[in-house]
Amino acid sequence: MLNIPGSGLICLTNDSPKIFVYYIPTLGNAPKWCTFLDNITEELEEKPADTVYDDYKFLTLKELDTLGLSHLIGSDLLRAYMHGYFMDIRLYNQAKSVAEPFAFAEYRKQKLRAKIDLKREKSRVPLPIVPTVNKELAEKLLHDEGDFIVNKK
Structure with missing residues (x-):
């Protein structure tokens, strides 16, 4: 498991050739090269009006x-x-x-x-x-x- 310092991005390795990458907003902001993740997170946090x-x-x-x-x-x-x-x-x-x-x-x-x-x-x-x-x-x-x-x- 690799946590990119200062961000909420985590890389996980397993028994497959692909590396799993997860973004957890509670751990930190998204890296500068993928700021769209912050925008998506903010949109999801906004509660729609009933x-x-x-x-x-x-x-x-x-x-x-x-x-x-x-x-x-x-x-x-x-x-x-x-x-x-x-x-x-x-x-x-x-x-x-x-x-x-x-x-x-x-x-x-x-x-x-x-x-x-x-x-x-x-x-x-x-x-x-x-x-x-x-x-x-x-x-x-x-x-x-x-x-x-x-x-x-």
Whole structure:
């Protein structure tokens, strides 16, 4: 390991013909011949402003009409963005529950139906498929396998 004095550049040797070179900014500045590393480090250290709308839901004009919220256009509750609007997620959830009061009941029915279908699939016993080629051998193997399972229990 070689640390270039006064810089954060480290050279490591290993069992390959190449030498690994690493830049660690906490050890020091980059050498004068590669100042671009300092620029890259400064850019990475700058924290970007949080412009992510995590607590907002994006809605188009059509979706606003279906929820009955088109009268809110131009108010502080909607933020215009490109071809739609951002709305606070809590307001969206309230509006959706008012616009579709039976949505939860339908969701619950779908989940229940899916569970029942899954139980039905599990309860079916698959029939062994006998091939058309070497039919006698396949039947014998299936019969022997069935005897093995019965004897094993």
